[in-house]
Amino acid sequence: MDNFICRFSCFHFKALLGNFCLWLLFLFVFITPSNAQVQVGGDYSLVYSKDGVIGSIEFNGITILSESKKENVAGQVSMNVWILPGENKIKIKGIRKRKKDESAPYLSAILYLAQKEQLASDGQKIAGFEWDGNLSPAEQEIIFTPTEVPPCELWKVAEKIQLTEEDKETIQKLIVDLHNALQRKDEKKIFELMEFKTKEYARAYYDSPEEDIKNFKMTIRENIFKMIEGKLDKIDFKKLQYQLISDQKVVAVTSQSGYSPITNKAKGFSIPLYFSKVNGKWIISR
Numbered sequence: 001m002d003n004f005i006c007r008f009s010c011f012h013f014k015a016l017l018g019n020f021c022l023w024l025l026f027l028f029v030f031i032t033p034s035n036a037q038v039q040v041g042g043d044y045s046l047v048y049s050k051d052g053v054i055g056s057i058e059f060n061g062i063t064i065l066s067e068s069k070k071e072n073v074a075g076q077v078s079m080n081v082w083i084l085p086g087e088n089k090i091k092i093k094g095i096r097k098r099k100k101d102e103s104a105p106y107l108s109a110i111l112y113l114a115q116k117e118q119l120a121s122d123g124q125k126i127a128g129f130e131w132d133g134n135l136s137p138a139e140q141e142i143i144f145t146p147t148e149v150p151p152c153e154l155w156k157v158a159e160k161i162q163l164t165e166e167d168k169e170t171i172q173k174l175i176v177d178l179h180n181a182l183q184r185k186d187e188k189k190i191f192e193l194m195e196f197k198t199k200e201y202a203r204a205y206y207d208s209p210e211e212d213i214k215n216f217k218m219t220i221r222e223n224i225f226k227m228i229e230g231k232l233d234k235i236d237f238k239k240l241q242y243q244l245i246s247d248q249k250v251v252a253v254t255s256q257s258g259y260s261p262i263t264n265k266a267k268g269f270s271i272p273l274y275f276s277k278v279n280g281k282w283i284i285s286r
Helices: 165-184 187-204 209-228
Strands: 005-007 043-051 053-059 062-065 073-078 088-097 106-114 124-132 138-144 241-245 250-254 273-278 281-284
Touching: 043 053, 043 062, 053 106, 088 106, 088 124, 124 138, 165 187, 165 209, 165 250, 165 273, 165 281, 187 209, 187 281
Parallel strands: 005 073
Antiparallel strands: 043 073, 043 106, 053 062, 053 088, 088 138, 106 124, 241 250, 250 273, 273 281
């Protein structure tokens, strides 16, 4: 994950062409939310780095960096599809230096809003923090309210989730359907399962849904099918973990080690999976 720049899903297909695997995270210096108006068409990016410390970063419940990630990392994640109307939360935890003799340990995360063709770091600073690993352990939650959010439909239509065993079984069936469709090269079924997600990413990034659908189908046919060659790793459903995120409107599903259930590790292929309930029906939403 070192030094990557991508949207937080390996199924936003403009980013996917060059990047198939995503899995992806005392003194605090706060950058408080600004009252400046957001220009339509911007890109929210969380820029983070961790060096010589054990710590974690979450964004609206989504794990950006986990405590188990012991290596030094630096990266940037585009967050448009995860920006909520109203309050958003960045939760950070600084635990300790990785080694006693670490010379300059630190953990940092800053959310920027940049316009088209603008580097994230040149954009408007929305919220952020830095932690000096030489100081006491600490945990902090930064809350900010954006003046404008990307035009996603999900937050308007998704139900608050009270996850039941029956819900988990339905989600597992969707995972199996996508897993099988990818192995069978069933383009029609894949698109049926991914249609909402594909259109959402287009809306969130101010793109044409029709163009993104076209790119979606081309990427499936010309890249993913060729890459996985009809072979995906077996899913161990007993070890799946379910995490409610994004104001309890999304369920993230991973293995115990934090990987997607749909992978071909030999090829470096993985699809992050997020599910929501809309009008009583479970869908792949992110």
